[in-house]
Amino acid sequence: MSAKRVCDTKIPDEETTDSGYLSGPLSSQLLSSDDLGVETEREDNESERRETGNPVDDSDKKVISESELDSGLDLSESLSHVKLDEDTETQHERPVIIEPKQGVQDIPLKILFQPDEDGDTQVHIAAVHGCEKSVGTLIRVCPDKRLLDIPNDYGHTPLHLAVMSGHHAVTRMLVLAGASLDVRDRVGETPIHKAVHHTKTGQHIKCLLALLAPAPELSRQQNSALNQKNYNGQMCVHLAASAGHLDTLRYLVNYGADINAREGLAGSTALHIAVRRGDKTMTKWLLERCSSLDSSTADYGGRTPRRLAKRTKLHALFGASEDSDDDSDEEDDMYDSDSDTDSLMDRIRQEIQSQNLVNVA
Structure with missing residues (x-):
């Protein structure tokens, strides 16, 4: 291809001219006056040779390739990452950026x-x-x-x-x-x-x-x-009896709690605790409705619930006495009271004073 076909030296005389960024064929605006002179001289030489019949020497032609034309704008770095899609149908479509879905599995579990x-x-x-x-x-x-x-x-x-x-x-x-x-x-x-x-x-x-x-x-x-104990030696049945939660105690027994279990401090059962509290409703339910209850279980001091209830209004709930020792042994009943005025230490102090062993006043 000759340089003539690449560059058209004719400039259309129109009112509206290009802004300088040419998208069509290259015009003479990109060529200097010297290049135009050389091009005109070459055209004259070619026409003269054709008239005389001499062959045209292609070595004299100077072809200006598109790569030699510099527009003045260097966009190589900013456009280096641009890749054209070979698919002509989708190359004008706007690219869609799909963000990765982040769920709980993407969060480190250690956090x-x-x-x-x-x-x-x-x-x-x-x-x-x-x-x-x-x-x-x-x-x-x-x-x-x-x-x-x-x-x-x-x-x-x-x-x-x-x-x-x-x-x-x-x-x-x-x-x-x-x-x-x-x-x-x-x-x-x-x-x-x-x-x-x-x-x-x-x-x-x-x-x-x-x-x-x-x-x-x-x-x-x-x-x-x-049936697990806390650090005070109490199981759940002991806590329920101490708080007077009868419904809670029923649920615990129905689901398999040991109602005859003794707590770790004094060896009291739920029935011992209910009697000490004077809880008539709970004591009655335990004696009448709790089939697994053993009312003869003694605490660490050897006291049964019946003995604890002997001087209270709850004694009638236990019925007639079946243990002759409970009625005959009045000396043991002295230690059934849990009041402050009749505590074990007071009785010991009184016995010591009566024997005149030491003066504890």
């Missing part, structure tokens, strides 16, 4: 289960506020169910906090997810202990039922937690 300055994980926080959706999500992404039993600085697991806050739905979710019922806090209490402490309100009774309701592979764990 979700990492304790804060109080020892609380995200499961603790969601459980204490009753956030069922958050707790459900954390349960699903939990790589190890033992992470659900991480205690905070007070020894409370998420299950402890859910029970103490009265969130029975979250409590049940954690139980079904495999959260342990045996974990004890700083005072030795399990989540069942916490539920018994607050069962005067309806929400905490629901939490107790959420802990004790039958669940797959949980029956053995529930039975062991029911």
Whole structure:
């Protein structure tokens, strides 16, 4: 191709001219006056040779390629990343940027289960506020169910906090997810202990039922937690009897709690505690409705509930005496009183004073 066809030296005389950025064929505006003179001279030489019949020498031609023309704008760096699509149908379509979907699985799990300055994980926080959706999500992404039993600085697991806050739905979710019922806090209490402490309100009774309701592979764990002692030696039945929560005591017995168990301090059973408190309703229910009750169980001092009730209004609930020793041994009855004025230390002091061994005044 000759330079003549590449560059058209004729400039149309129009009112509207190009702004300088030419998108069509290159015009003479890109050529200097010297280049125009050389081009005119070459055209004259070519026409003269054609008239004389001499062959045209291509070596004299100077072809100006597009690569030799410089527009003055260097866009090589800014356009280096641009790639043209070979598909002519879609090359004019606007590109769509699809952002990657970020879910819980993209968040590092160590952040979700990492304790804060109080020892609380995200499961603790969601459980204490009753956030069922958050707790459900954390349960699903939990790589190890033992992470659900991480205690905070007070020894409370998420299950402890859910029970103490009265969130029975979250409590049940954690139980079904495999959260342990045996974990004890700083005072030795399990989540069942916490539920018994607050069962005067309806929400905490629901939490107790959420802990004790039958669940797959949980029956053995529930039975062991029911009869577990806190650091004061008290089981759940002792706490319920001490607080006078008869409904709670019924639920505990129905789900397998040992009603004849003795607490660790004085060896008292639930019946001992009810008699000492003078709780007629609970004492009557235990004697009449609790078939597994053994009313002859003695505490560490050898006292039975009947002996404790002998000088109270509850004595009639025990019926006729079947143990002759209870009526004949009046000396042992001296030690049945738990009042401050008739305490064991006062009796010992009186005996010492009467024998004139020492002066304790």
